Amino acid sequence: MAGRPPLSVVVPTVRGWGPVLQRTYGSIFTQMAAAAGELLVVDGSRVAPPRDLPVAVRWIGRPGVSVARLREVGLAEASGEIVAITEDHCVVASDWCAAVLRAHAEHPSAAAIGGSVDTGSRVHRVDWASFYAGHAPWMAPLPRGEATHLDGINVSYKRRVLDRFRDGAHHGALETVLGARLVAAGERLVTDDRIRVSHYQSYGILGTAVMHFHGGRAFEGHRAAMVGHRGRWSRAARCLVAPLPRAMRRLAMARAKGEPLRRIASLVPAMLWLMFAQSAGELAGVLSGAGDSPHRLH
CATH class of the missing domain: 3.90.550.10 (Spore Coat Polysaccharide Biosynthesis Protein SpsA; Chain A)
Incomplete structure (x- = not known):
């Protein structure tokens, strides 16, 4: 052209x-x-x-x-x-x-x-935690x-x-x-x-968790649509054990980028909250597909 x-x-x-x-x-x-x-x-x-x-x-x-x-x-x-x-x-x-x-x-x-x-x-704090979760x-x-x-x-x-x-x-x-x-x-x-x-993204404690749920469900639902039922139960099991190690990895990444230790420590509860919400969404995506979650994201 x-x-x-x-x-x-x-x-x-x-x-x-x-x-x-x-x-x-x-x-x-x-x-x-x-x-x-x-x-x-x-x-x-x-x-x-x-x-x-x-x-x-x-x-x-x-x-x-x-x-x-x-x-x-x-x-x-x-x-x-x-x-x-x-x-x-x-x-x-x-x-x-x-x-x-x-x-x-x-x-x-x-x-x-x-x-x-x-x-x-x-x-x-939930805004910082959400940012680290998605972009650290x-x-x-x-x-x-x-x-x-x-x-x-x-x-x-x-x-x-x-x-x-x-x-x-x-x-x-x-x-x-x-x-x-x-x-x-x-x-x-x-x-x-x-x-x-x-x-820039700030939805409050509940709204941010809802967004992470829908993000997790949309991602795993899309993957299920592409690969079918292969490995479904192993993926479901990973969803159940993922929140704690995933939260710690994201916070460690943020710390490695020079983010203050005091802030990192204060975000542990919020980060765990969001990671549990995301994993719940991923589990829903594995078991029942993306649903309307892709249309809930913005």
């Missing part, structure tokens, strides 16, 4: 145009002109989009579609040579677009490049070089990768399996912590 933009940025949302998305949109749109790129907002809500969108912005409506499917739609619709993706509750650094393009220029053989993540929700491995500092896993809220792909690996049924979990497929095919994944985003 002639005239591809150098960069496409995909932002999926199930909440539509509102204060949360406006903050994310603003942090990206201000960089679009310098990057000569396009911004794709893939909207699963029924909220009316803003009027008079700039030519560099494409608003793609898919009412009622889950976040995972919205991400797939965005990756399929993007036309850039590099396609980056983040979430509607993230704020990217002021040099984020330039950092993405620079990293891909420095690593021409890399199939995908992921950046670092910090938290913007810093008031409540990708906090700065990150080694600049090869990796085996990347954080889906701050990742970018080369066009050739999406063209090659888009095929097949992914059951709404393209990126869950894409990284593993890339590594299995001998492709390189790279991390670069000059590519920075801040993550």
Whole structure:
């Protein structure tokens, strides 16, 4: 395709145009002109989009579609040579677009490049625990070089990768399996912590646990859809014993990144609470599938 933009940025949302998305949109749109790129907002809500969108912005409506499917739609619709993706509750650094393009220029053989993540929700302990649970491995500092896993809220792909690996049924979990497929095919994944985003998410003690439950159920439900009943009971057993070691691993990762020991110690109860919720969701996913959990995530 002639005239591809150098960069496409995909932002999926199930909440539509509102204060949360406006903050994310603003942090990206201000960089679009310098990057000569396009911004794709893939909207699963029924909220009316803003009027008079700039030519560099494409608003793609898919009412009622889950976040995972919205991400797939965005990756399929993007036309850039590099396609980056983040979430509607993230704020990217002021040099984020330039950092993405620079990293891909420095690593021409890399199939995908992921950046670092910090938290913007810093008031409540459960918010810290939730952030560590989901993103501790990708906090700065990150080694600049090869990796085996990347954080889906701050990742970018080369066009050739999406063209090659888009095929097949992914059951709404393209990126869950894409990284593993890339590594299995001998492709390189790279991390670069000059590519920075801040993550904002605060739902309270109960709301955060509910989100972790649905995240766990959606993940295991997708995996069950792909692999069937193979290993079902061993996966179920792992769900029962996972919370404590998983919580301790995440807290240890955060400590290794230089997070204060006093904060780490204070988060043990909240982290265990969230890990039990996640494991309960995973168990439900193993035994009864994803249900409507993919549509509960945002």
